[in-house]
Structure formats: structure tokens, C-alpha cells
Amino acid sequence: MVMVTSKKDVQTLSAVEGDIWAEFRQIERLNLSLTQTYVHTLGKYSRFFIELEHQRLLATRCATCERVYAPPRPLCPHCVQPTAWIELPGTGTVETFSVLHFSPGSNADVAALPTPYVFAYSLLDGASTLFPHLLRCAPEQVAIGLRVRVQFATEAVEHPIHLIYFVPME
Amino acid sequence: MSQSVPVVAGVGMTRFASDRPDCNARDLLGEAVLALLVDTGMSHLHAVQHGLCSYESDHFNKQMTLAAILHDHIGLLPTPTVRVEGGGATGALALRTAWAHIQSGLCESILVYGCETNGRGVSSQTANQLFALSADFDWEMMIGGTYTGFYAAMMRAHMHKYGTTPEQFAHVAVRNRRNAQYNPLAQKPMDLTIADVLNSRPVAEPYRLLDCSLLSDGAAVVLLSTEAWAREHCPRFTQRPVVHYAATGCGTDTMRLGDRYPDITNFRAKQTAAQQAYAMVGITTPLEEIDVAELYDSYSGVEIQAVEDLGFVPYGEGGRAIASGLFDLDGQLPVNTSGGLLGRGAPVGATGIAQAIEIAQQLWGEADLRRQVKAARRGLTDTHAGIATISVVNIFERRD
Numbered sequence: 001m002v003m004v005t006s007k008k009d010v011q012t013l014s015a016v017e018g019d020i021w022a023e024f025r026q027i028e029r030l031n032l033s034l035t036q037t038y039v040h041t042l043g044k045y046s047r048f049f050i051e052l053e054h055q056r057l058l059a060t061r062c063a064t065c066e067r068v069y070a071p072p073r074p075l076c077p078h079c080v081q082p083t084a085w086i087e088l089p090g091t092g093t094v095e096t097f098s099v100l101h102f103s104p105g106s107n108a109d110v111a112a113l114p115t116p117y118v119f120a121y122s123l124l125d126g127a128s129t130l131f132p133h134l135l136r137c138a139p140e141q142v143a144i145g146l147r148v149r150v151q152f153a154t155e156a157v158e159h160p161i162h163l164i165y166f167v168p169m170e
Numbered sequence: 171m172s173q174s175v176p177v178v179a180g181v182g183m184t185r186f187a188s189d190r191p192d193c194n195a196r197d198l199l200g201e202a203v204l205a206l207l208v209d210t211g212m213s214h215l216h217a218v219q220h221g222l223c224s225y226e227s228d229h230f231n232k233q234m235t236l237a238a239i240l241h242d243h244i245g246l247l248p249t250p251t252v253r254v255e256g257g258g259a260t261g262a263l264a265l266r267t268a269w270a271h272i273q274s275g276l277c278e279s280i281l282v283y284g285c286e287t288n289g290r291g292v293s294s295q296t297a298n299q300l301f302a303l304s305a306d307f308d309w310e311m312m313i314g315g316t317y318t319g320f321y322a323a324m325m326r327a328h329m330h331k332y333g334t335t336p337e338q339f340a341h342v343a344v345r346n347r348r349n350a351q352y353n354p355l356a357q358k359p360m361d362l363t364i365a366d367v368l369n370s371r372p373v374a375e376p377y378r379l380l381d382c383s384l385l386s387d388g389a390a391v392v393l394l395s396t397e398a399w400a401r402e403h404c405p406r407f408t409q410r411p412v413v414h415y416a417a418t419g420c421g422t423d424t425m426r427l428g429d430r431y432p433d434i435t436n437f438r439a440k441q442t443a444a445q446q447a448y449a450m451v452g453i454t455t456p457l458e459e460i461d462v463a464e465l466y467d468s469y470s471g472v473e474i475q476a477v478e479d480l481g482f483v484p485y486g487e488g489g490r491a492i493a494s495g496l497f498d499l500d501g502q503l504p505v506n507t508s509g510g511l512l513g514r515g516a517p518v519g520a521t522g523i524a525q526a527i528e529i530a531q532q533l534w535g536e537a538d539l540r541r542q543v544k545a546a547r548r549g550l551t552d553t554h555a556g557i558a559t560i561s562v563v564n565i566f567e568r569r570d
Contacts, residue, residue: 011191013191013192020204021192024192025192027191027192029191032232034232042308045308069429071306071309071426071428095327095431095432095434096323096324096326096327096330096434097323097326098318098319098320098322098323098326098374098375098376098377099372099374099375100314100316100318100319100322100373100374100375101371101372101373101374101375102298102316102318102373102374103314104295104298104299104302104311104314104316105295105299106299106302106311106312106314107312109312109313110312110313110314113314116372116375117314119313119314119315119319119323119374120323121323121427121428121431121434123431128431129426129428129429129431130427130428130429130431130434131428132309132310132313132315132426132427132428133313134313134314139375144326144327144330159308159312161308161309161312161313162312162313
């Protein structure tokens with residue numbers, strides 16, 4: 001971890017009549033920067049991300065309750081049993097969405113997104129849960145019920161979740 | 171059980187602000203504790219038997235083991251303390267935990283102290299990133315998801331299913347900031363029109379800038395105790411009506427919205443929490459049996475969802491009921507009389523505690539007269555984490 005500090009400013013705040021903190025109105029502030037690098041394991045979700053490199057979209061299925069989880073869950077919370085991998089066709093239907101005008105710029109992939117961008121939840125064909133994803137289309141084009149399909153990125157990405165995005169089905 | 175139902179022995183809070191350059195977290199708490207001493211008539215905290223620390227973020231506060239530091243700062247050593255964290259619900263969950271401490275007989279008095287520095291210590295982009303860390307990192311945060319976006323997607327589904335409109339949720343943005351004008355401790359009192367809200371810039375559609383709540387610095391404390399302890403140690407206790415912390419409920423739901431499919435318009439955890447709390451005090455018709463409520467308006471439309479999940483109105487009726495003025499200061503059940511998260515502000519660890527303070531002051535009849543609800547005898551707080559991943563409902567009653 002790296003910690004960097006530098007002086008930002010010193011100010012004297014005005015004390016109002018009867019201020020019990022009159023003795024404490026000189027304020028100094030610092031700029032503080034923390035940088036830390038983690039080894040971040042994708043754990044039991046790893047195969048999902050590895051298979052994206054082979055243009056395969058995976059989910060997990062519980063053999064007991066037959067629910068299909070996309071995003072995958074290694075452990076079925078209903079049956080508390082390990083699930084198994086299955087492949088999805090990569091098509092689905094938008095169930096809800098938001099058009100985001102403010103980007104958190106969380107990583108280089110997100111920082112590179114032009115705003116506004118469409119963040120959608122789709123019910124993928126064959127799945128029981130909604131999959132959160134980026135939908136590359138004009139904001140006017142998106143609507144609940146829109147049919148979408150997966151696209152695999154051809155450019156290099158920083159976080160492997162960006163190996164996929166969705167587009168409206170022609 | 172009534173023997174050990176906790177009473178609100180006293181309260182204290184700072185004004186909530188977007189920036190307090192003169193305060194770190196412990197300084198904020200110090201100010202809230204001084205306000206508590208005035209409120210209770212106590213001159214120190216030596217008789218208090220237990221502490222309970224409420225803050226959400228080690229990241230925002232740049233400090234770990236903050237509970238021990240705060241406990242020391244306000245002179246509670248060597249009494250026990252514990253930290254409670256539950257995202258946005260932290261303050262309400264802290265109170266709920268303190269309720270159990272009193273009910274169990276573990277102690278007769280417990281100070282619940284909450285503070286947070288969510289204001290301008292970091293840029294709003296960094297704040298969004300830090301809050302997004304409480305989403306699912308690899309699946310939601312890493313594709314540019316934000317809490318504003320998750321809430322917006324829920325509201326979009328609500329609009330689609332029930333016909334709820336932006337004008338209806340703008341009513342919340344206008345009313346809560348108007349109520350804040352009558353609260354001297356509120357961060358952002360504003361006199362707005364529906365058009366002002368609808369014309370503010372879009373952040374995550376359908377939510378616009380004025381639909382969004384605030385990032386705040388602030389602290390709030392509530393002293394809970396048995397009635398006997400309060401009578402013995404708080405000189406002002408007998409000068410006002412006794413307020414019981416009568417009931418508490420808590421529910422949970424999936425972290426990711428998509429895992430709730432097909433129930434994506436509302437907060438199931440909030441319904442669970444409300445039903446538990448209502449059962450404790452025998453409430454069957456909440457709209458008639460509750461006089462005042464502080465609801466978790468992290469975004470304007472969330473209040474529409476809340477009045478449905480709390481059973482104030484049927485599902486799908488929230489938008490119309492709110493736009494009709496049912497929950498305004500002169501309506502049947504005034505909500506967010508303090509200004510709510512939209513107008514009073516939301517330093518996370520202090521938020522749920524500040525909600526309880528507003529309800530206690532309403533029940534005591536000590537709120538600013540411009541926002542005082544007449545003859546309020548029972549009040550409710552609604553507080554949640556994430557997109558109601560954890561939801562807490564607390565109920566307070568005046569007993570005289």
C-alpha cells in the first residue's frame with residue numbers, strides 16, 4: 001500500500017457569538033491518497049470468465065430445483081447444494097434498464113464507455129434470474145421487452161466481464 | 171415484557187452538512203454528545219452502562235476500529251461497546267441491536283452513537299465507487315453499475331407495471347425538501363416546484379439530479395434505557411411524555427436485483443420487516459394506526475415503493491397516493507417531516523438514528539411547530555441497505 005499526503009490548505013473559520021468551539025476554528029486540511037493492489041480471485045466463478053474467452057456464455061444449474069443461475073451461483077441458495085455448469089444460447093429479453101448519464105469510471109473499461117450508456121437486466125433464454133449487462137444501442141432504442149443477444153468483445157479488456165456486452169437482436 | 175421495553179432517554183445530533191472541514195468523525199460525534207447532555211440534563215455519561223457504535227464505511231472514515239476510538243473520545247471507558255454495520259440500514263440496525271441489549275437485561279442503558287463523513291472528503295465519483303463496492307463487485311460494479319442505476323431500474327419496472335410517473339416521484343423531491351425548511355438541522359432545505367425536478371439533469375433515467383439524496387457529514391446519538399434508569403439519571407426525563415421504543419422488525423433480500431425476478435418493482439425485505447414490527451404491537455391497518463413516519467427516501471421514487479411495502483396503500487397505488495398529498499405535513503400520515511434523506515441529509519451511520527430522533531421529537535411534541543404533527547402518538551422509521559438487501563422497521567410509541 002502507498003500512502004501519500006500533501007498540504008491542501010489552512011483556513012480560519014469565523015466563530016459566531018457564543019461559539020463553544022471558538023478555540024478550535026483554525027483548520028488545516030491535507031490531501032491524502034491511498035493506492036493498494038489486491039490479488040482478486042474470481043473463485044468458483046472463474047470458469048464463467050475463462051469460457052468467455054472461447055465465446056461461450058455459461059450459467060449454473062441446480063439438479064435438485066432445476067433453477068438456472070445467470071450470473072452463476074456455485075451454491076444453490078434454495079437447496080444449499082453445489083450446482084453444475086451449462087451453456088446458454090446467449091439471447092434474451094430486457095426486463096428493466098436505466099440510461100446512465102454519470103459514469104463511476106470504476107475501471108479503464110468503464111471509463112472508456114461513452115455516456116450516456118444503457119445498463120440493463122435481461123432474462124436470458126434458459127435462465128431463471130435476470131442478468132445485469134451493458135446494452136450497446138442508442139438510448140431511444142431500449143425498451144422493456146426488447147430482444148437482445150450477446151456479443152463477444154474483440155478488443156482487449158481490463159476486467160473479463162467486459163468480454164461480453166449485448167446488442168438488440170436484428 | 172413491558173417492564174423492560176426501552177424508553178428513549180434522550181437524543182442529540184449535529185446539523186447535517188455537505189462539508190464540515192472543522193470536523194473528523196470523532197469531532198462530529200463530540201458535538202452530538204454535547205447536544206445529548208443538553209437534551210437529557212445530564213452533565214456526563216458516567217452512568218451509561220453500554221455503548222453501541224453505528225458507522226458504515228471504513229473507506230470513507232479512513233479508520234478501522236473506529237468504535238473503540240469513538241467510545242474513548244466521548245468518555246464511555248471502560249464500559250462495553252460493539253459496532254454494528256448494515257449498509258444504509260446501519261443506524262436502524264444499531265438501534266434494533268440496542269433494543270435487544272435492554273430487553274435481554276444485559277444492561278439498563280445503552281448509548282447508540284452514529285457518525286459518518288460521506289460529504290466532500292472524496293469526489294462524487296469516488297463516493298459512487300465506494301458505495302458501489304457494496305454491490306456485487308465482478309457482476310455489477312465492474313460493468314459501470316451504480317446504486318442510482320439499480321434503483322432507477324427498479325423504478326422503471328414499477329412505472330412499467332403500475333403506470334407510476336416522474337411527476338409523482340417529483341412530488342416527494344419537492345415535499346421532503348420543503349419539510350427540511352422547517353428543520354434547522356437539515357442539510358438542504360429547498361423551495362422547489364415539480365418542474366424544477368423534472369428539468370434537472372438526468373443522472374440515471376428515470377432519476378434526475380433532484381430525485382437523488384445527499385452525501386453528508388454528521389453524527390446522531392440516541393440514549394436508550396429502562397424507564398427506571400432514565401428516571402434516576404436523566405433530569406429532563408420526567409418533564410416530557412415517556413416514549414417507548416416499542417417494536418422492531420428486520421428483513422433481507424438478494425444482493426442483486428436480478429436474482430429477485432420476477433419481483434423487481436418493490437422491496438420484499440421491507441414488507442417482511444414491517445410485518446414483524448406490526449405484529450409486535452398489533453398493528454393491522456398501518457395507515458390508520460401510525461401518526462408519523464420517517465421513510466428511507468434515498469431516491470424520490472423509493473418513497474413510493476416504501477408506502478406500498480409498509481402497507482400504507484395497496485401495491486400500485488403509491489404514486490397516486492403520494493401525489494394526492496396523503497403523506498404531506500397536512501395529510502393523513504405525514505412522512506419525512508424532518509426532510510428525509512433528500513432534505514435533511516444522510517451521513518450513513520447516523521441516518522437511521524436521526525430518523526428515530528425525528529420520531530421521538532414528534533412524539534414528545536418538541537419538533538419545530540411548522541412541522542410538528544398534532545397529537546402524534548405512534549411513529550415509524552423505515553431504513554434499508556443496498557436496494558433493501560437489509561431492511562429495518564422500528565416503531566416508537568408515546569405512553570401517557
